[in-house]
Amino acid sequence: MSSVQQIPVVILAGFLGSGKTTLLNHLLRSARGTRVGVMVNDFGSIEIDAMTVAGQVGSTVSLGNGCLCCAVDASELDTYLEVLTRPSSRLDVIVIEASGLAEPQELVRMILASENRRVVYGGLVEVVDAAEFDATRERHPETDRHLAIADLVVVNKADRVGPDELRRVHTAVADLAGRAAVIDAAYGGVDPEFLFDRAARTDDGGPRQLTFEDLDDLRTDEDDHPHAAYDTVSFTADQPMHPRRLLDFLDSRPEGLYRIKGFVDFGAADPANRYTLHAVGRFLRFHPEPWPRGEERLTRLVLIGSGTDGDALHKALDGCRVTGPRDAPEEHTMWGVLRYVPEPESGGAPADAP
Numbered sequence: 001m002s003s004v005q006q007i008p009v010v011i012l013a014g015f016l017g018s019g020k021t022t023l024l025n026h027l028l029r030s031a032r033g034t035r036v037g038v039m040v041n042d043f044g045s046i047e048i049d050a051m052t053v054a055g056q057v058g059s060t061v062s063l064g065n066g067c068l069c070c071a072v073d074a075s076e077l078d079t080y081l082e083v084l085t086r087p088s089s090r091l092d093v094i095v096i097e098a099s100g101l102a103e104p105q106e107l108v109r110m111i112l113a114s115e116n117r118r119v120v121y122g123g124l125v126e127v128v129d130a131a132e133f134d135a136t137r138e139r140h141p142e143t144d145r146h147l148a149i150a151d152l153v154v155v156n157k158a159d160r161v162g163p164d165e166l167r168r169v170h171t172a173v174a175d176l177a178g179r180a181a182v183i184d185a186a187y188g189g190v191d192p193e194f195l196f197d198r199a200a201r202t203d204d205g206g207p208r209q210l211t212f213e214d215l216d217d218l219r220t221d222e223d224d225h226p227h228a229a230y231d232t233v234s235f236t237a238d239q240p241m242h243p244r245r246l247l248d249f250l251d252s253r254p255e256g257l258y259r260i261k262g263f264v265d266f267g268a269a270d271p272a273n274r275y276t277l278h279a280v281g282r283f284l285r286f287h288p289e290p291w292p293r294g295e296e297r298l299t300r301l302v303l304i305g306s307g308t309d310g311d312a313l314h315k316a317l318d319g320c321r322v323t324g325p326r327d328a329p330e331e332h333t334m335w336g337v338l339r340y341v342p343e344p345e346s347g348g349a350p351a352d353a354p
């Protein structure tokens with residue numbers, strides 16, 4: 001199977017004035033080497049001046065720091081995704097800022113249904129104004145529905161409420177948000193790592209290659225991002241993983257476990273391929289690709305969440321290892337995994353749409 005470099009598409013939603021643009025500007029500023037493609041409804045609020053505008057063609061703006069912005073409405077979405085996912089755009093992630101009034105599930109559906117093979121859904125991020133939460137819910141009862149389908153909720157404007165009120169809002173949001181991770185922030189100050197992988201880019205600007213240094217090198221220096229506390233767990237195994245047990249683990253992954261990424265070795269169940277695992281919120285995909293020649297057969301995963309129990313996650317993953325010949329997976333156990341492999345011709349959504 002030929003592998004196609006897939007680009008996560010993250011949808012950023014939230015009510016008018018909740019702080020979406022502020023968060024986006026923060027992400028653009030702190031993305032460092034990662035090339036971010038941005039789609040917004042209008043350029044007005046993006047601090048284009050803060051960056052060097054390298055060139056502008058039609059409604060696409062190419063920014064000096066490697067970002068690409070375009071102004072879209074829904075009918076143009078596919079066209080712009082097509083442009084932004086071209087290898088020549090060399091983007092690592094695309095963020096779509098939904099307008100404050102947009103129904104985010106429509107956008108999520110469009111991304112999941114995209115026939116563009118280079119597109120992979122990167123999650124729905126909902127921004128909530130901590131100081132206006134009750135009032136917003138009252139005026140917009142659909143808030144509850146939006147939170148229920150989010151993969152990550154940012155309780156923004158933490159600076160505008162006291163610690164007790166922040167805790168109360170956080171808890172109320174977490175109750176509504178189901179399995180989404182919930183993080184508090186001021187001025188959108190979330191670690192970009194929560195939304196996308198930092199690119200391990202070679203100096204020649206060549207295509208991005210995810211390395212294990214990249215996976216392991218998750219910053220945890222909270223001084224940098226006081227409001228973005230999260231936990232990461234790295235897991236490595238040199239025994240193959242049991243497909244059914246790993247799927248059981250993934251199907252019941254705990255609340256707050258926002259992202260899982262890495263490679264899985266299923267051993268004799270598919271000796272030819274390693275499986276790239278990409279989970280964001282409730283979204284889960286496996287992408288098989290032939291083992292690179294000479295590559296050590298290891299499973300390596302990084303799990304990122306907020307309020308998760310690292311020891312318990314480690315233990316649960318340890319329990320997914322194949323312990324010996326008598327523990328060999330039964331016939332057909334890979335079928336469960338293959339349900340989460342996109343169809344080669346569509347790249348669309350196989351098992352789980354939100």
Ligand SMILES: Nc1nc2c(ncn2[C@@H]2O[C@H](COP(=O)(O)OP(=O)(O)OP(=O)(O)O)[C@@H](O)[C@H]2O)c(=O)[nH]1
Nearest residue numbers: 015016017018019020021022100156157186187188
């Ligand atoms: N005090 C405080 N103000 C914030 C914070 N985040 C954003 N703001 C301010 O809130 C206002 C709205 O922020 P935006 O980022 O424009 O919000 P938005 O969700 O993009 O708004 P729309 O584009 O209208 O939907 C701006 O004046 C921001 O400076 C925060 O954490 N604390």
